[in-house]
Amino acid sequence: MTPKAAPPAPGAETSGDSYLPEHGNGGYRITRYTLDLDYRVGPNRLSGHAVLEGVATQQLSRFSLDLAGFRVGRVQVNGGAAKFSRRGHKLQLRPAKAIPAGSAFLVEIRYVGNPRPVGGRWGDIGWDELTDGALVASQPVGAPSWFPCNDHPADKAAYRVSVTTASPYTVLVTGNLVSRRQGASTTTWVYERPEPTPTYLMGVQIGRYEQVPLAAEPVPQAVAVPARLRAAALHDLGRQGDMMDMLEGFFGPYPFGEYVVVVTDDDLDDPIEAQGMSVFGGNFVDGRRTHERLLVHELAHQWFGNSVTVADWRHIWLNEGFATYAEWLWSAETGGPSADELARQWYATIAGKGTDLVVADPGVARMFDEQVYKRGALTLHALRHELGDTVFFALVRDWAEANRHATVTTEAFVATAERHAGRALGAFFHPWLYQPALPALP
Known part of the structure; x- marks a missing residue:
């Protein structure tokens, strides 16, 4: 049996990661995120209600989450109001009552603002505006650009993500679509991600996309693509099912319930890796399969990087x-x-x-x-x-x-x-x- 690795957790505002200790936090693990988001594309305005379910690994009189930007309106821990303060990308919480070691706890946070990527040595990472829509590219430290979290790859959790936005836009979130409710001018999309997932692999893609099936086995595989790029994308992704079959032969069963390729209308510098999803800029689609190796590369990450x-x-x-x-x-x-x-x-x-x-x-x-x-x-x-x-x-x-x-x-x-x-x-x-x-x- 392969020994399992536990996430480092030495302090309230440090993960103990040897490279990025300032991202992630100690003293607890998150088991589930429930995110209700309302996004207005034009003004790039995001309102969020986040519910985090966690387990304390030590007694917590205070603890921190990662959240970059936003105005935080209210924080509750276990149903009671909690004091909070901001320092950099840390949201510091002090619950009314200390949380005993080993106890489950619940955090609720309401926040609003204009999401923008997290800057750093790798450029801008996280929630980013497209010409007509938005995308999330979080590896390695961009998740706090759109939700409060314990931003370390070893703290994997389940997710339920609801996104409401204008009805002309398609919303794709890493996970299984469980409902879609259309109102007068907006549509609410609800996705479940049941498998343990790192924060950096959660993605939201919003655009004027057509969704086209690519293969049905071993799991549904599809592409979401702007109408102008549909023909080229379907040619370039014509061997998607064969790629999946080959990688299953070498690596074993595909580890998730779906696989979606998103092609944005904008150009992107690099493909984006997410759980059960890969995102490519329109510049990677040319109708000649020029970038087919990158399709295989990103698909392979579903096993190595995402599941493992x-x-x-x-x-x-x-x-x-x-x-x-x-x-x-x-x-x-x-x-x-x-x-x-x-x-x-x-x-x-x-x-x-x-x-x-x-x-x-x-x-x-x-x-x-x-x-x-x-x-x-x-x-x-x-x-x-x-x-x-x-x-x-x-x-x-x-x-x-x-x-x-x-x-x-x-x-x-x-x-x-x-x-x-x-x-x-x-x-x-x-x-x-x-x-x-x-x-x-x-």
Whole structure:
């Protein structure tokens, strides 16, 4: 059995994450978020009522949540008024009565304002306006731009999200649509996300979209797309069902109840990863399948990153290495360069640029460095050669299924690999994961 990783929780306003300790909070875990949102597209005005159900992991005379911007009107803890104050992106709460360790508790927060992304070293992240609509791109720290939360990847919770907006707009939230109620001029969309989900993987997409089915098995798969891009998107996503079948063959059963691809009318710099959903800018759709590898990459994140989530951001290669390796598997499956060929190409590219990054601990400034992605995939390819296909893919399926909806670390992955190999693998993993210099490619 793979050891499960628990979220770090050392303090009221720090998660203990080795890279982003100021995001997330200690002393409790959130089990469920219920969000009732009213959004006006034109003025970019969001009114929210958030109900957070949590469990105290220590006695709480005070605790904090992450929330960037907004005017907070009222806060209640366990039905009673709570004192609150703001400091940066922290909402500091002091309940009337301390919450005993081990006790369940309920927080209600009403807030209103103009949502805007959270600025930082990776640019603007979170709730953002489109030319005609809005999107959420929260990785890694953007969730507080639209709801109060414990913003750490290891604190996974269930969600119910209700969004009311003008009726001409389609609202897509990561989860299962459970109801849609149309009023005189607005429509309320209600989604349930029952699987444990990190805050950064919750998304809201609002636009003038048409929804078109892509495949029915093993789960409903669809695309939401502006009318002008429909034909090109349907061509580019024409092999969506085949991608799902291939990845299920390598990784095991798809971990969610749906998969939706959203194509925005605006251009985006990068695709956006969310739980059961991927978002692409219109610039990634050209009717020639130019960006098909990115479709596979984002789909693979549903297993690695979304279902199997890192317990700490320093382990991010476990997300990006697997998603990149899925691109190589798809290439081989569809008559492109084999995984061996792509490994050799990227090995030469990385070696030519010089290697100065430790994959298993790249540093906060380089969490999304190309080497994390490509060298992460090279590590997996080298492990495949080390173990052989039968053992390697049995390991991968076990990793995905044993840790379904859980959190993991690099150390846990190494332990799982050693169990499947039936021997110690420290001599293999150390140069690949913990040394900047590239080891020889098998």
